[in-house]
Amino acid sequence: MCAGVGQAADVTASLADIHLNVVPRTDAEAARIAKVTKPASQFSTPERFEDKPAGAATVRARDSTDAFSQFSENLRFEDELTFKVGNGLFKKLWVSSPSSTLASDGLGPLYNARSCQRCHLKDGRGHVPDAQAENAISMFLRISVPGTAEDAPAEIADYIATRPDPSYGGQIQDFALPGIPAEGQMQIAYTEIEVALSEGEVATLRKPSYSVSDLGYGPLAPDAMLSPRVAPQMIGLGLLEAIPAKDILAHVDEADADGDGISGRANVVWSEEFDQPMLGRFGLKAGMPTIREQSAAAFSGDIGISNPIFPAHSGDCQFAEADCMNAPHGGEPDVREGLEIDTVGLDLVTFYSRNLAVPARRDTDDPAVLRGKEVFYDSGCAACHTPKFVTARLEDRPEQSFQLIWPYSDLLLHDMGEGLADHRPEARATGTEWRTAPLWGIGLTQVVSGHSEFLHDGRARNLLEAVLWHGGEAEAARDRVVDMPASDRDDLIRFLESL
8 A cells, every 4th residue: 555645644744753863764774674574475484583573672471461561672771770760650659639748649630540550451451341340440431522623733634623522521530539529430331243154153242332320510512422442552652653654654545546445544633742743653543643642641631640741730620620620739839840740750651651562472483373374464454454664763762773563553544334433533533443453462461461352442352353343444354254264263363362
């Protein structure tokens, strides 16, 4: 897919790498990169370096819940302390204000969790709440209402304007400090759907529907759009950030000019950090441009912590929530830049998030895994789950600099059909589009997180169910999986489990 990328992507191509200190590639390097990132053409043996999905940053795969909590193998010794201090802030339990614990106060007043780690459990995936759970820690509902032309940046073509719900903001917070009502509780109801597979097998999918009960501030807006989100795994983020924007944009094919049915689109978002359009890479709809901005938004929206990019002490509180807006906060005028987490703290968490390592592949030479890889390619999965990139040469990030990586994602938006639609746009992403999820580490989900729930809302209870939910641009690939011999389906899952 190498067609015209359109006006919005053209804007991005000139701006998206401003967060990186990139050393330009030579023609010789570009030729080497083109050669090494070519799609696989034989499947009898593993490709060279395939067992190291993060290049020199790859760590040994651990059969424990700490498998996603290691620092990059090539991290300099002098930076290990920075990583560990960032880890401490990532795990920190924030408390309400006023408090004698001045370094940790500022929680809320509305929030979804008291720490980053409470959502990204062991740096892995969150989970769907148990039926008996009163609160959905590590899963929440985003909310917005349709916007107007005034809400859309003029610099970004095809931007779909939205606004926060006037009473509930940008997401539903199900916790609150004493004396302040929580916004509400997410409710999930499932309907079972049977899918007939070849050779007489039947898979059962669960289709969710979402609502909010115990609303604390009146009804939702009549045109409110809800989107469920399970916290994603944290590994390899720095390497995804280090992929040159032009390499991502080279896969854009908005008009499907090559006729393969795949129309990857770049999400172009407004960066609050850099005050200009940038390529979206992070989040389930690629709604964030950098790890630092993603971290800052999570501090504000999920925990209610003011920071250099989102300095409001009240977090996601709206004017309709007067007690929330007026509650005490932890922003001391002469301490931490008057914020609840300052530049130093945000940079430490960013460094930690950037350097969470990807574990090594397992069983790359297993015949079933190799056959599953061939099925993956033959079914068309690699059209969106792009196996390989080479990161930019970076002057100040040696861990991520010039590495051959295997994320199995193009980081682009794809229409996944009505079955997975949330009908809530985000920047250029429509209500049926999602960013291609990176697949590295997916086979260790059960080990790290204690479950095997996948997709944006955890509806899939195993990898086969995740595949069977694919629609839209991926429907043809999904149908091939349904119709193929059961042994090929089994090998495809073995391949995915090896990632």
